[in-house]
Amino acid sequence: MDKITVEGVLLTPLKRIHNPKGDVFHGMKKSDIGYSGFGEAYFSTIHFEDIKPWKKHYEMTLNFVVPLGDIRFVIYDDREDSITKGSFFNITLGENNYQRITIPPGVWVAFSGVGKNYNLLLNLANIEHDPNEIERKDDLSEISYSW
Numbered sequence: 001m002d003k004i005t006v007e008g009v010l011l012t013p014l015k016r017i018h019n020p021k022g023d024v025f026h027g028m029k030k031s032d033i034g035y036s037g038f039g040e041a042y043f044s045t046i047h048f049e050d051i052k053p054w055k056k057h058y059e060m061t062l063n064f065v066v067p068l069g070d071i072r073f074v075i076y077d078d079r080e081d082s083i084t085k086g087s088f089f090n091i092t093l094g095e096n097n098y099q100r101i102t103i104p105p106g107v108w109v110a111f112s113g114v115g116k117n118y119n120l121l122l123n124l125a126n127i128e129h130d131p132n133e134i135e136r137k138d139d140l141s142e143i144s145y146s147w
Helices: none
Strands: 010-013 040-045 051-057 062-068 070-076 088-094 099-103 108-113 120-125 134-137
Touching: 062 070, 062 088, 088 099
Parallel strands: none
Antiparallel strands: 010 099, 040 120, 051 108, 051 134, 062 099, 062 120, 070 088, 070 108
């Protein structure tokens, strides 16, 4: 299992049930650790070698699942009261590492498309999208990380 280096981040192994007519990919149950309510679910794609820049939610808990392709997530903790302040955590999730990553409010996340084909992300968020509770850094260099 990957060593998590940012306080509050969780990795949950997920089941992929093979069926000759089509597979079933588990995402989240309300009894799972990391479930903190339901606000919305949305899908997002990212192209190979593209990077979606840094964002930080102040209220939303993110639950990312990658059922198709491979996506590399980088998380940065700049929370003043965190024991892991200044730490980064990165992981690639997807078809060969099928897990859900739970990202608490208050940490930065950016991600890149690693799979050469279709990279699909599902977010199972605890609240509905609210543009007033998010901060963005469109310039990747604003947080020093070597992509």
